[in-house]
Amino acid sequence: MVNVLFWLLPLLHKMCPGHAWVASNLLMTGPKAYLIYAGSVQVGTQTGVEECKRQFAWDRWNCPDSAIQLKGLRRATRETSFVHAISAAGVMYTLTRNCSLGDLDNCGCDVSKNGKIGGSGWLWGGCSDNVDFGERISKHYVDSQETGQDSRATVNLHNNEAGRLAVKATMQRICRCHGMSESCSVQTCWTQLSDFMEIGNYLKIKHNQAQKLDIDKKRMRAGNSADKGGGILDAFGSIAQTELVYLEDSPDYCRRNSSMGLHGTEGRECVQHGEGLTQWERRSCRRLCHECGLGVEEKRIEVVSSCNCKFHWCCKVNCDNCSEVVVKHVCARREGPDGYGFRRRHRGPK
Numbered sequence: 001m002v003n004v005l006f007w008l009l010p011l012l013h014k015m016c017p018g019h020a021w022v023a024s025n026l027l028m029t030g031p032k033a034y035l036i037y038a039g040s041v042q043v044g045t046q047t048g049v050e051e052c053k054r055q056f057a058w059d060r061w062n063c064p065d066s067a068i069q070l071k072g073l074r075r076a077t078r079e080t081s082f083v084h085a086i087s088a089a090g091v092m093y094t095l096t097r098n099c100s101l102g103d104l105d106n107c108g109c110d111v112s113k114n115g116k117i118g119g120s121g122w123l124w125g126g127c128s129d130n131v132d133f134g135e136r137i138s139k140h141y142v143d144s145q146e147t148g149q150d151s152r153a154t155v156n157l158h159n160n161e162a163g164r165l166a167v168k169a170t171m172q173r174i175c176r177c178h179g180m181s182e183s184c185s186v187q188t189c190w191t192q193l194s195d196f197m198e199i200g201n202y203l204k205i206k207h208n209q210a211q212k213l214d215i216d217k218k219r220m221r222a223g224n225s226a227d228k229g230g231g232i233l234d235a236f237g238s239i240a241q242t243e244l245v246y247l248e249d250s251p252d253y254c255r256r257n258s259s260m261g262l263h264g265t266e267g268r269e270c271v272q273h274g275e276g277l278t279q280w281e282r283r284s285c286r287r288l289c290h291e292c293g294l295g296v297e298e299k300r301i302e303v304v305s306s307c308n309c310k311f312h313w314c315c316k317v318n319c320d321n322c323s324e325v326v327v328k329h330v331c332a333r334r335e336g337p338d339g340y341g342f343r344r345r346h347r348g349p350k
């Protein structure tokens with residue numbers, strides 16, 4: 001037991017600063033239960049972060065590690081709203097999967113509706129993913145990280161919830177036919193989680209459509225205690241729970257600013273041509289380099305890989321080393337007073 005707790009403590013500390021909370025939860029749910037969920041929470045957060053990096057690979061802001069640490073999350077921009085939503089979704093997703101796969105002792109498929117009529121020609125049956133379980137546990141762990149009482153905390157909690165709702169919104173109904181010679185006169189159906197990538201796609205659209213909350217600027221500056229009350233809640237107005245919200249405009253992601261944890265786009269790779277690129281990818285050099293006042297530099301990189309492999313009886317494979325030159329495009333400074341071009345056309349956060 002002692003060993004387990006030693007291993008767990010740094011994680012606990014990271015997830016929930018404030019030992020009082022940890023202690024009370026260990027007592028409440030028992031260390032064993034806590035340990036099982038903690039592992040899934042960590043895997044789930046990682047799943048969310050990886051999807052974030054994938055979704056933003058060709059954006060100026062590319063979900064850098066600095067944005068994921070607590071320091072980066074102290075602001076409430078459009079981008080941090082995505083980080084909150086995708087991590088909350090990742091945790092819920094992993095726990096739900098764990099549950100359906102029988103990884104966890106105390107939960108399994110959701111069979112509560114099985115046998116009931118679902119619609120015309122189909123009945124509930126089979127193993128529906130138990131999202132309610134995943135939602136409940138992830139809410140408990142993820143939302144408890146938000147210890148503040150200010151408008152930022154309210155916004156973060158809203159975005160966590162929007163992430164969890166995305167998991168539900170992207171669920172699919174899967175059906176199987178029954179009846180005489182598979183005539184499909186009766187079907188049984190269950191609901192299951194989509195690929196996590198679908199949740200990422202869904203939330204990326206929500207990120208593009210995110211809404212800025214219009215709260216009293218003076219109150220914001222005055223600090224935390226003043227806007228505890230109705231101010232922030234009024235600002236939500238009629239914004240649905242499924243929508244991402246933010247408080248502050250994004251900084252200029254083109255330029256490096258280490259005190260703000262911004263890397264800038266200098267040195268970033270972009271793609272110009274190639275098979276099967278989306279329009280968003282094909283425009284990456286323009287977006288990351290040109291529109292940020294940088295040029296595009298061609299880099300030739302030698303890549304060594306094995307080739308001419310021959311199989312020798314038995315059982316050996318001998319290969320040669322072949323080197324191949326790969327051309328990559330990278331944003332680089334141009335000549336000029338500050339290395340940035342004069343013709344910076346756009347300073348948006350794209």
Ligand SMILES: *[C@@H]1O[C@H](CO)[C@@H](O)[C@H](O)[C@H]1NC(C)=O
Nearest residue numbers: 036039040043094098103104
């Ligand atoms: C939950 O699922 C994740 C990812 O599939 C896995 O790494 C983890 O070990 C699972 N948790 C348990 C308790 O089996």
Ligand SMILES: *[C@@H]1O[C@H](CO)[C@@H](O)[C@H](O)[C@H]1NC(C)=O
Nearest residue numbers: 251255256257258259260261
């Ligand atoms: C970095 O950002 C801060 C806050 O916006 C600003 O005061 C500072 O001048 C910036 N530094 C650079 C090098 O741009």
Ligand SMILES: *[C@@H]1O[C@H](CO)[C@@H](O)[C@H](O)[C@H]1NC(C)=O
Nearest residue numbers: 304305306318319320321322
């Ligand atoms: C290929 O490269 C590897 C690592 O650089 C080296 O160990 C190996 O001996 C090389 N093989 C040949 C056939 O040159």
